Amino acid sequence: MAEGTQLIRGLEGVVAAQTALCDLDGANGRLAYCGYDIDELARLATFEEVAYLLYHGDLPKGGPLDQFTVALIAAREIPDALVRAFRLMPKDTDPMRVLQAAVAVLGMHDADATDNSRAANVRKAIRLTSQMATAICAHHRVRNGEDPVPPASDLSHAANFLYMLTGKRAGGAAVKAFDASLTLYAEHEMNASTFTTRVITSTLSDMHSAVAGGVGAIKGTLHGGAGEAVMRTLFEIGEVDNVDKFSDQAIATKRRLMGFGHRVYKAGDPRAAILRGMAEDACQQSGQFKWYEMAVKLHGRIGAAKGLIPNVDFYSAPLFYSLGIPVDLFTPVIAAGRIAGWSANVIEQHEDNRLIRPRGDYVGQKRRAFAPIAKR
């Protein structure tokens, strides 16, 4: 390693890129996309408007939003070859592995796949946003031995997702909560999966290749995979009355609980507060309020004992569960939101690119002479 350099574990605090997408103020627990506070976006904007905002830098007026919405709806179909590929996959396959393969396959069928111009990238971003949703739902149906539900062109992105997943039209409150969830997950600066898409893009690779990498990254339990891990913890606890005992044991054994803590937010994750409110309503609505109660109690106990604060993935778990989303689709759903940010970051990276290529600190064996096999 060159003199004067030193290892920065996890690249903590290193600024890897300029961005006009996400304004993340960890010290004050504030988050904004393109200047708009996440709280207002989650309450007042649709996911379609948020995606437009990320691709174009401003919220759309009526005409452009209509055009954008039409483009998203028109892009919902996935190639029949992809559905046929789903049928070849083992039934118990992790849906995130399916999604990673599906993104690569969607690239094979995308006429703009290798065109890295801004115009082509926006077209691909729209297609990936719609097609990833369809692919997630189609695969879920196929693995259950059902036929995919064709997208409904009169439904919003969020409503259509729930429809393709279940074959039923969800109520207004559920659709709003799901739509807001997609918005809350849409973008988050240089998180590991978005950073992955930037590193891949920086070689002058393309959006599909980059997004497939992002899918691989968000899968981890230190990232989007935390939501599923939280729900499995709640299942393990089982009942509200068990939370105290479980918490005591987790604290005593120093068990790592997912959904707590964040690299950047030290005073609280603003998304968690919004999701908590939505989880409360949704658990009430679903008639299974206990998941919300357990989460609140766990939050209180772990927070008090260890000073840990829930992150975005903590309250999304009981929320998604109450919305009827299968637990192993929590992370795909998160990816279906984050695609807006991933693709916007790919666009930004292509517009002002420099190969992302850090160094390693070699700590291995010193130079040594090769010995032929008989002399080793």
Add this chain to the structure above:
Amino acid sequence: MAEGTQLIRGLEGVVAAQTALCDLDGANGRLAYCGYDIDELARLATFEEVAYLLYHGDLPKGGPLDQFTVALIAAREIPDALVRAFRLMPKDTDPMRVLQAAVAVLGMHDADATDNSRAANVRKAIRLTSQMATAICAHHRVRNGEDPVPPASDLSHAANFLYMLTGKRAGGAAVKAFDASLTLYAEHEMNASTFTTRVITSTLSDMHSAVAGGVGAIKGTLHGGAGEAVMRTLFEIGEVDNVDKFSDQAIATKRRLMGFGHRVYKAGDPRAAILRGMAEDACQQSGQFKWYEMAVKLHGRIGAAKGLIPNVDFYSAPLFYSLGIPVDLFTPVIAAGRIAGWSANVIEQHEDNRLIRPRGDYVGQKRRAFAPIAKR
């Protein structure tokens, strides 16, 4: 952005990880894997020995090498479902997109897929090394309307690759050159694709998810994709006599030529010198010496005029072409070598993990109030 931090474009010079794998001395143009000079490894070791070295930190003695070789050979089969998936893919698909999907699909069929222990990771590394080679060749046969050539268990990794690709057993010189090429591409510290696998792994995702990301990154023309770009440049030049005119024009129009320059090597890439010698021999052997002559002449002209030095991907182009590798399989072949390093880096990252999560420098719109659509 926090005070005192500043953007480091491309993370140039930032040390992102400790590693015992690759000792890269850019100032002096030296490269070693686990202490062994790349020149000696390329000349004296087989790719199997190099892969073992990267997974275990030492060159194998006879017994362990035999076991390792047997394990690699036993892992060459790919699931029939993957070959059937290849048949569903458009015939003109970029083989790197196929490889990215294939790695995800191989994960679906790998019993250790989500086990991130060292033992499981070494087993997966062995399987991926063998199966990626088979997948590349099987897809190539399928797209040409042929059946895959089953792997030959009496052949080395390199010899078997050429056999599965062409259906013929290659001569000793070709096998040695190809084997050495795989070694030269096996590992290269925090290059963008390896760094991608580390970022993905750092979320506690798994090897297949990480390697699929690496495939997406190495595809770019600022990375492994450069080799194919070099060959297309040589095709464009066409004849040795055209090199001067082409070079003058490229210099005058400031055309970016791939295969020149490197972020880390400033005095020359040691791999390029080795590949140059192998390219000379292979082009002589193939009866198409002109590709080597053109490359040398282009190197001389561009080097003299712009002070640029060829990197690993420059002479690998005429070498691979002379070995009968289709031009659009150059990058898959490079990935088939780099898998050894990718998987070794995944193993290292899992053994001492910290989430890789840098920051962005927000340069977008200041905080602004949300306006309903009618008021925008």
